[in-house]
Amino acid sequence: KMTERFDCHYCKESLFGKKYILREESPYCVKCYESLYSNTCEECKKPIGCDCKDLSYKDRHWHETCFHCFQCKNSLVDKPFAAKEEHLLCTECYSNEYSSKCNECKKTIMPGTRKMEYKGNSWHETCFICHRCQQPIGTKSFIPKDNQNFCVPCYEKQFAMQCVQCKKAITTGGVTYREQPWHKECFVCTGCKKQLSGQRFTSRDEFAYCLSCFCNLYAKKCAGCTNPISGLGGTKYISFEERQWHNDCFNCKKCSLSLVGRGFLTERDDILCPECGKDI
Structure with a gap:
């Protein structure tokens, strides 16, 4: 009776009694799988075999023993780290080399911690405080004055006009x-x-x-049109015997001739030009 064969999908060697890896339901011997699919370690440039942990960061891979700080060589496994120019650094080495210093306490702002930045300066979140109330400003609005920062309520109380x-x-x-x-x-x-x-x-x-x-x-009312005479904005008017007229309304009662700059006569409450008033 024939026994069904169980061979490596790539090299076709029998896998009976041997260790193998399934990939997309196809079996591979360890050697073929590693040569075809294993990732290459960034540090030692060797394949990361099936019996090793494959640690990855941004599509790059390392052996567990190769995953260490670029400067101090201490392991970064299960520890926080930072990346700079393709190199991985522990937080201490990164801080000593690259981290900004807090403008208030002058201590290093560690990677992974929140920091506030303004006009080229950096602060720990807890150090970026209102000069008046001493409370952290955080993401709230603030107003700088004389190299000091104020939350809006404190600035208004201390400086704003009322x-x-x-x-x-x-x-x-x-x-x-x-x-x-x-x-x-x-x-x-x-x-x-x-x-x-x-x-x-x-x-x-x-x-x-x-x-x-x-x-x-x-405003007094024009004796001619009865509308108010504001006298504002250069408005011209005529005043006579406690009565006022707009310039355009100071006309002869009979012939409507403008009397501005002319002589005139009065009959009762009417203003007349000399020609119309000659019979008075």
């Missing part, structure tokens, strides 16, 4: 009126409460008003 209206800190923008600071959204018309920032406005009794509210509340 709005005259709401008494809160002004961190961006703002408006100055009568040498006092305001938030843009707080600087509003006393009458209608609309924001005045970027708008023309005037004041009365130290209160700010938009032109519309000021005219409605305080």
